[in-house]
Amino acid sequence: MERIRFQEMLSRLKGEVTSMLKDVTDQFNRLYEALESMDKTKAEAIISFDEAINEKEDKINEDSFLIIAKECPVASDLRMIMTAIRIANDLERIGDYACNLAKYIIHTTTKHEYNKAILDYFKPLMAMFDIIQHAYLENDVVEALKVAKMDERIDGIYENHVKKFIRILKHEVDISASEAGRILFVIKQLERTGDHLTNISEAIIYCVRAERLTLN
Amino acid sequence: MDKVFQIDDLNLFYDDFQALKHIDLEIYRNKITALIGPSGCGKSTFIRCLNRMNDLIDGVKMDGCIRFDDEVCNLDGYDVINLRKRVGMVFQKPNPFPMSIFDNIAYGPRRQGVKDKATLKETVIKSLKQAALYDEVKDDLNKSALSLSGGQQQRLCIARALAMEPEVLLMDEPTSALDPIATQKIEALISELKEKYTIVIVTHSMQQAARISDYTAFFYMGELREYDATDKIFKAPKLKQTEDYITGRFG
Numbered sequence: 107m108e109r110i111r112f113q114e115m116l117s118r119l120k121g122e123v124t125s126m127l128k129d130v131t132d133q134f135n136r137l138y139e140a141l142e143s144m145d146k147t148k149a150e151a152i153i154s155f156d157e158a159i160n161e162k163e164d165k166i167n168e169d170s171f172l173i174i175a176k177e178c179p180v181a182s183d184l185r186m187i188m189t190a191i192r193i194a195n196d197l198e199r200i201g202d203y204a205c206n207l208a209k210y211i212i213h214t215t216t217k218h219e220y221n222k223a224i225l226d227y228f229k230p231l232m233a234m235f236d237i238i239q240h241a242y243l244e245n246d247v248v249e250a251l252k253v254a255k256m257d258e259r260i261d262g263i264y265e266n267h268v269k270k271f272i273r274i275l276k277h278e279v280d281i282s283a284s285e286a287g288r289i290l291f292v293i294k295q296l297e298r299t300g301d302h303l304t305n306i307s308e309a310i311i312y313c314v315r316a317e318r319l320t321l322n
Numbered sequence: 323m324d325k326v327f328q329i330d331d332l333n334l335f336y337d338d339f340q341a342l343k344h345i346d347l348e349i350y351r352n353k354i355t356a357l358i359g360p361s362g363c364g365k366s367t368f369i370r371c372l373n374r375m376n377d378l379i380d381g382v383k384m385d386g387c388i389r390f391d392d393e394v395c396n397l398d399g400y401d402v403i404n405l406r407k408r409v410g411m412v413f414q415k416p417n418p419f420p421m422s423i424f425d426n427i428a429y430g431p432r433r434q435g436v437k438d439k440a441t442l443k444e445t446v447i448k449s450l451k452q453a454a455l456y457d458e459v460k461d462d463l464n465k466s467a468l469s470l471s472g473g474q475q476q477r478l479c480i481a482r483a484l485a486m487e488p489e490v491l492l493m494d495e496p497t498s499a500l501d502p503i504a505t506q507k508i509e510a511l512i513s514e515l516k517e518k519y520t521i522v523i524v525t526h527s528m529q530q531a532a533r534i535s536d537y538t539a540f541f542y543m544g545e546l547r548e549y550d551a552t553d554k555i556f557k558a559p560k561l562k563q564t565e566d567y568i569t570g571r572f573g
Contacts, residue, residue, distance in 0.1 A: 316558030
C-alpha cells in the first residue's frame with residue numbers, strides 16, 4: 107500500500123473521532139445517573155469534563171486542516187475528513203447540551219416527579235449513541251439508517267411533553283410557569299441531541315456511499 | 323454535447339504488444355479532457371492517435387474508428403497534414419526550434435505559404451498574446467528562443483501551435499518539466515484557451531487534472547477504465563480501481 111504516512115494520518119483522525127464519540131456517550135451515561143438521583147456532584151463532574159470534549163473538537167479540526175493542506179486528499183479520503191469535521195461539530199454541540207442539563211440538575215428546585223420526564227429520552231438516545239459508535243467504526247450504512255427511525259421516537263416523546271408542560275404553564279398546577287419553562291428548555295435540548303445524532307448518521311452514510319441524505 | 327472526436331473500439335498494437343484495447347471515448351468541444359493513469363497505461367499512445375502521430379512509429383498497427391468532426395480520420399487517404407494543422411500538439415519538454423522567437427511562431431504559417439510580413443507579424447503577436455507570453459518578450463522578438471526560461475519556452479511552443487489556428491490542442495504532460503510558478507501560468511493559460519479550443523491533456527499530476535479539466539479519463543493497462551465529469555471522478559468515482567489510483571494507493 108502506498109502513501110503510508112497519509113494512511114496513518116487518516117486512521118489517527120478516525121481514532122480521534124471515535125474517542126470523542128465515546129466521551130460524549132459517557133457524558134450522557136453520567137447524566138442519566140445524575141438525573142436519577144438529582145446528584146449535584148455528578149452534575150458538576152459533567153460540566154468540568156466538557157472542556158476536554160471541546161479540545162478534542164479543536165484537535166480534529168486542526169488535524170483535518172493539516173491533512174488537507176499537506177496531502178491533497180480526494181474522493182473517499184476527502185469524504186472521510188469532511189465527515190470527521192462534521193461529526194466533531196455535532197458532538198461538541200451535544201456536549202454543550204449535556205452541560206446545560208447538568209446545570210439544570212444543580213439549580214432546579216422542581217419536584218422530582220416532574221424531572222422524571224427528562225429520563226424518558228435516555229433510552230432511545232443511548233441506543234442511538236451505541237448504533238452510531240458501531241456504524242462509524244465499521245462504516246455500517248444499514249445501522250446508521252436506523253438512527254433516523256429512533257429520532258422519530260424522540261420527536262414523539264417531545265411532542266407529548268410539550269403539550270403536557272404547556273398545559274402546566276397555563277394553569278400553574280403543582281409547579282410554577284418558570285419551572286415548567288425550564289423543563290421545556292432542557293427537554294428541547296434532548297430533542298435537539300436526537301437531531302444532531304441523526305446528522306451524524308447522515309455524515310456516516312455520506313462518507314461511505316457519497317450520497318447526501320436528509321433523514322430528519 | 324458537441325463532439326469533436328468520437329472514438330469507437332480503437333485497438334493499437336506495437337508489433338505484438340497491444341497498447342490500447344477497445345477504447346470508446348468522446349471528446350467534447352471547448353472542454354478540457356484530462357487523461358490520467360499510471361505509466362504505460364496507454365494515455366500518451368492514445369493522445370497521439372488523435373493527430374496520427376503514431377503513423378510515424380514503425381510496427382504500429384491500429385484498428386477501430388476515430389471520427390474527427392464526424393469524419394473518419396484514421397483511414398489511408400485522409401489528409402494527415404491538414405489533420406495535424408487542425409489538431410496541434412505540445413510536448414512534455416519544451417522544444418523550441420533553434421531560431422528567434424518570431425521565427426519559431428512564423429514557422430508554421432510560412433510553411434503554409436504565408437509570405438506577407440504584416441500578416442506574419444500579426445499572427446506572431448496574436449499567438450504570443452494568446453499564450454500569455456507577449457508582455458514578457460515583446461521587446462526581443464528577434465532573440466533566440468533558446469534563451470527563454472523553461473516556462474517561457476513551453477508557452478512559446480503553445481504559441482507556435484496556436485499560430486496554425488488549430489481547433490484542438492493536444493498536450494502531453496505539458497508542465498512536468500516546469501517549476502510550480504511556470505506550471506501555474508500554463509494551467510491558467512489552458513483554462514483560458516478552452517474558450518476557443520478543445521484541449522486534451524495527458525498528466526501525471528492528479529491535482530492538475532482535478533484543477534483544470536472538465537472531463538477525466540482513467541486509463542489502466544491499455545483500457546479506458548472510467549470516463550466521467552472531473553467533479554464526479556474526484557468526488558466519488560464509480561470503480562474502486564479509479565479510487566485507488568486517484569487517492570494514491572497505487573501507481
